[in-house]
Amino acid sequence: MPDNKSRPSPEQPWGNGWAPESSRAPGTRRLWLAGALAVATVVACVTAISVTEKANDKQSAARQGRTTSDKETTSGLISFATPSASGSPSASASAGSPSPSASASASPSASGSPRPQGSSSPRPSTAPAPQAPPVKDVPAPRPASNRKSVQSVNYPDRYWRASGGLVRLEQNGGSEFREDASFDVVAGLSNSSCYSFRTADGTYLRHRNFLLRAERNDGSNLFSQDATFCPNWSPYSGSMTLRSVNYPDRALRHRNMELRLDQYGYNTRGAEDFAFRLVDGLA
Numbered sequence: 001m002p003d004n005k006s007r008p009s010p011e012q013p014w015g016n017g018w019a020p021e022s023s024r025a026p027g028t029r030r031l032w033l034a035g036a037l038a039v040a041t042v043v044a045c046v047t048a049i050s051v052t053e054k055a056n057d058k059q060s061a062a063r064q065g066r067t068t069s070d071k072e073t074t075s076g077l078i079s080f081a082t083p084s085a086s087g088s089p090s091a092s093a094s095a096g097s098p099s100p101s102a103s104a105s106a107s108p109s110a111s112g113s114p115r116p117q118g119s120s121s122p123r124p125s126t127a128p129a130p131q132a133p134p135v136k137d138v139p140a141p142r143p144a145s146n147r148k149s150v151q152s153v154n155y156p157d158r159y160w161r162a163s164g165g166l167v168r169l170e171q172n173g174g175s176e177f178r179e180d181a182s183f184d185v186v187a188g189l190s191n192s193s194c195y196s197f198r199t200a201d202g203t204y205l206r207h208r209n210f211l212l213r214a215e216r217n218d219g220s221n222l223f224s225q226d227a228t229f230c231p232n233w234s235p236y237s238g239s240m241t242l243r244s245v246n247y248p249d250r251a252l253r254h255r256n257m258e259l260r261l262d263q264y265g266y267n268t269r270g271a272e273d274f275a276f277r278l279v280d281g282l283a
Contacts, residue, residue, distance in 0.1 A: 146281075186198055241264060
């Protein structure tokens with residue numbers, strides 16, 4: 001048998017007590033509750049952020065020296081407000097101990113002893129110091145010269161003779177020879193403990209290109225060294241070798257009767273050619 005029981009007609013809900021609500025969509029109430037909760041959460045976050053920023057502003061103001069409120073002081077924040085002139089420690093210290101500049105600038109008149117008008121503090125004397133008398137240039141005494149002739153050891157009949165600009169070994173001859181073979185032996189131009197040989201016409205014996213010559217003194221340091229010879233030991237009795245100041249490994253010797261500088265040592269062959277004796281001047 002067919003079931004004639006049917007669903008109540010929606011067109012007449014008042015007759016059966018059931019009527020679907022068509023004015024709103026399903027779940028609207030839940031959406032409203034969720035929205036209200038989200039709004040409350042946002043408001044709470046904003047409030048917390050604003051409170052935190054205010055606290056930070058107050059702390060920064062305290063660090064910058066601005067006066068804080070009593071609440072901030074009791075909450076543990078330290079106030080760094082700028083002290084007033086009347087209550088500052090520096091003001092009390094300056095009030096209790098006068099500054100050195102103030103005490104130094106106090107005049108004697110404040111202590112009861114007035115200074116006379118126009119007087120000033122004594123100044124050090126500006127009188128010039130006594131000067132020492134000027135030192136006069138005193139010429140150095142010239143070393144004593146000895147008129148000598150230079151004799152060869154292995155040719156005792158021959159002597160140094162300056163002739164034609166060169167120095168040679170020659171036999172004793174007339175008056176002209178004796179004049180050319182006699183020299184003033186003076187203190188060395190470069191070393192006073194050594195010898196320099198000056199001729200009668202004012203020239204000096206110097207080596208140039210290792211040859212012994214008679215030349216005018218040009219005042220140069222090189223000439224002074226070339227014209228200075230130092231006496232050294234010789235194995236022959238009463239004789240000596242004459243070493244050059246600027247060539248200490250060389251000494252004067254005769255070769256082919258010509259005087260020149262040559263290397264000299266203990267094992268030098270022909271050592272007698274380097275040996276000479278200073279004798280009284282021939283002239």
